[in-house]
Amino acid sequence: MKTAERQIFTLKDANGKQQLYTVNESGQLVPYIEKKANPNEKPWAVSNGVADTCKILGLSRGTVMKLISSGQLRAIKAGAKRWIIPGSSIEQFLAQ
Structure with a gap:
C-alpha cells in the first residue's frame, strides 16, 4: 500500500x-x-510477495529465496515464479 x-x-x-x-x-x-505508529500493528500483511518480504526483513531477494529453499522461511509457491510468504511465517522467522 x-x-x-x-x-x-x-x-x-x-x-x-x-x-x-x-x-x-x-x-x-x-x-x-x-502520526504515531500503532505498536500493535505489524509491518507486514497477511500475505506478502518476495519483494515486500525483502523490504520488511531488510534482506536481498537472493537471501530471501535461500531462506525459503532451506525451509527457514515458510512460503507457498503460486504459479511458475510467484511466491507468497504468509505474515505468520515472517513473524515466526523474526522470533527465531
Whole structure:
C-alpha cells in the first residue's frame, strides 16, 4: 500500500518559534502532525510477495529465496515464479 508523501515546510510563527506545516487535500497550509505508529500493528500483511518480504526483513531477494529453499522461511509457491510468504511465517522467522 503506497501513501502519498507530502512536503513539510518549516516556518516561524509570530513569536519566532519554528513550526512544521504541510498542505492538506484542499491546498491549505496546515500544522503538520506526525502520526504515531500503532505498536500493535505489524509491518507486514497477511500475505506478502518476495519483494515486500525483502523490504520488511531488510534482506536481498537472493537471501530471501535461500531462506525459503532451506525451509527457514515458510512460503507457498503460486504459479511458475510467484511466491507468497504468509505474515505468520515472517513473524515466526523474526522470533527465531
